[in-house]
Amino acid sequence: MKFKAISGVLLGAALGFFSSQACAGKALVGIAFPNQDNARWFSEGPVLMDTLKQAGFDVTLFYGGDDDVPIQQRQMPRMVEKEKVDILVVTPIDGKALTDALKAAKEKHIPVISYDRLIMNTDAVSYYVTFDNVRAGQMHAEAVIKELDLDNRAEPANIEFFGGSPTDNNAKVLWKAMISKLQPYIDSGKLSVPSKEMTFDKCATEFWNAENALKRMDSLIEKYHYAPKGGTKLDAVIAPSDGVANGIVAGLLKAGYDASTMPVITGQDAKKEAVKRIKDGLQTMTVLKSSTKLAAKVVDMCNAIVAGKEPELNNTTDYDNGTGPVKAYLCEPVYVDRSNYKELLVDTGMIKAEDLN
Ligand code: BGC
Numbered sequence: 124m125k126f127k128a129i130s131g132v133l134l135g136a137a138l139g140f141f142s143s144q145a146c147a148g149k150a151l152v153g154i155a156f157p158n159q160d161n162a163r164w165f166s167e168g169p170v171l172m173d174t175l176k177q178a179g180f181d182v183t184l185f186y187g188g189d190d191d192v193p194i195q196q197r198q199m200p201r202m203v204e205k206e207k208v209d210i211l212v213v214t215p216i217d218g219k220a221l222t223d224a225l226k227a228a229k230e231k232h233i234p235v236i237s238y239d240r241l242i243m244n245t246d247a248v249s250y251y252v253t254f255d256n257v258r259a260g261q262m263h264a265e266a267v268i269k270e271l272d273l274d275n276r277a278e279p280a281n282i283e284f285f286g287g288s289p290t291d292n293n294a295k296v297l298w299k300a301m302i303s304k305l306q307p308y309i310d311s312g313k314l315s316v317p318s319k320e321m322t323f324d325k326c327a328t329e330f331w332n333a334e335n336a337l338k339r340m341d342s343l344i345e346k347y348h349y350a351p352k353g354g355t356k357l358d359a360v361i362a363p364s365d366g367v368a369n370g371i372v373a374g375l376l377k378a379g380y381d382a383s384t385m386p387v388i389t390g391q392d393a394k395k396e397a398v399k400r401i402k403d404g405l406q407t408m409t410v411l412k413s414s415t416k417l418a419a420k421v422v423d424m425c426n427a428i429v430a431g432k433e434p435e436l437n438n439t440t441d442y443d444n445g446t447g448p449v450k451a452y453l454c455e456p457v458y459v460d461r462s463n464y465k466e467l468l469v470d471t472g473m474i475k476a477e478d479l480n
Contacts, residue, residue, distance in 0.1 A: 150210060150428075151183065152208060153202035153211050154182065154185065154238075155186075155187065155199070155212070156186050157186070157187050157215070157216045158188065160189060162366070162394035162396055163364075164214070166414065167417075171212070171417075171418045171421060174419065174421070180422075190216050191216070192216050192217050196221065196223070199213070199221060199225055199227065199228060200224065200227040203228050203231055203233055204227060208233065210233065210234050210235075210425055211234070213235060213238060214238045215240050215291075216290065217290035217291075218243040220290075221242050222243075225247035226247070229246070235247050236248075236250050236421060236424055236425075237250070238252060238253075238421065239252070239293070240253070244444065244445040248444060249428070250424050250434060250452070251450065251452075252420045252452050254412045254417070256300070257296060258456055259300070259391060259410045260296065260298065260299065260300025260304075261300050261301065263297070263389040266407055266458075267305065267314075267387055267389070268305075273313050276313070281317055281357050282315070283317070283343055283361070284361045285336055285362050286323045287327065287331050288327065288328060288332075290329070291331070294327065298323045299323075309321070318346070328367050328370075331363070331364050336367040336369070336371050337371070340375065341374050343374075344374060349378065351378075351384035359387035360386050360389075365397035365406075365409055368388050368389070368406055382403060388405070389408055391456075392412060393409045393411035393412070393464075393473075395479065398459070398468055402464065407460060410456045410458065410459065413457070420452050423435060437451070
């Protein structure tokens with residue numbers, strides 16, 4: 124028996140049927156993820172699905188094609204009207220493109236959990252579960268400060284910046300935190316940006332896409348003559364995700380860089396391709412956003428929703444989606460580099476040692 128949503132509360136919760144986790148099986152959770160090309164969403168879909176199933180929920184998982192906004196827009200009413208989901212968990216491809224698509228969910232009082240990325244401009248969002256993206260942005264800056272010894276070095280270092288997708292609120296939060304931590308070093312001349320491209324709009328990478336990053340890296344290499352020997356020195360590149368780092372590193376390898384000459388390259392997601400680059404000296408660090416932590420929080424939220432209770436929250440002020448602050452839970456991201464990837468990722472079974480060979 125599946126419960127139905129009625130006027131703002133779930134029938135089961137209203138009648139007191141679902142006060143324990145054991146009763147979760149009666150709720151169908153619909154997940155909408157952005158794409159399967161990016162290592163994060165590809166691997167995280169099954170993790171979230173299995174975690175919810177283990178907690179007793181029924182689950183249906185949809186991917187938005189290849190970051191195809193209209194596909195994701197069609198999935199929203201379809202999940203509500205045809206699949207008859209009881210709870211929606213959505214990572215938007217374009218945070219601002221789901222306002223109309225979520226009207227059916229809102230009308231039918233289906234709770235919507237915004238997963239990792241904030242869905243903007245709609246009051247259909249009930250909760251937001253994500254990582255502390257400010258902290259993640261600071262970690263990128265900290266990597267550069269530490270690896271280039273910016274507090275002690277005499278000669279200026281050259282850096283180029285890449286931002287995430289303009290369609291994603293996370294990208295802007297991360298950028299702001301990263302750049303404000305590096306700004307004093309730019310102002311004092313310790314960091315120099317040969318391209319002078321220092322705004323989010325100039326440096327953004329549409330859909331966080333590796334190919335878009337490769338194109339921009341190729342053009343920076345050509346215009347500013349970056350080369351491991353004999354050209355302009357490049358000391359660091361900020362890559363806001365491992366996918367973007369993938370494109371940047373590909374461009375640098377083509378230009379003759381190798382592990383011994385590779386600039387400091389940051390990243391985010393700690394998926395195996397990037398961790399292999401870290402192991403091989405082709406990427407400096409990444410930010411682990413543990414999919415199991417996030418999935419556990421989604422389960423907590425779904426259990427609370429089914430029980431008619433408020434889930435545990437730790438931020439109710441900072442994530443305004445254009446209709447007011449969204450009730451959020453922020454998980455802690457973790458800094459990963461050569462010194463700790465084995466302990467954090469391999470020893471814990473998150474990544475198999477043989478996948479890094
Ligand atoms: C996520 C990142 C991810 C990026 C690209 C962002 O919203 O927070 O973890 O790398 O999307 O998929």
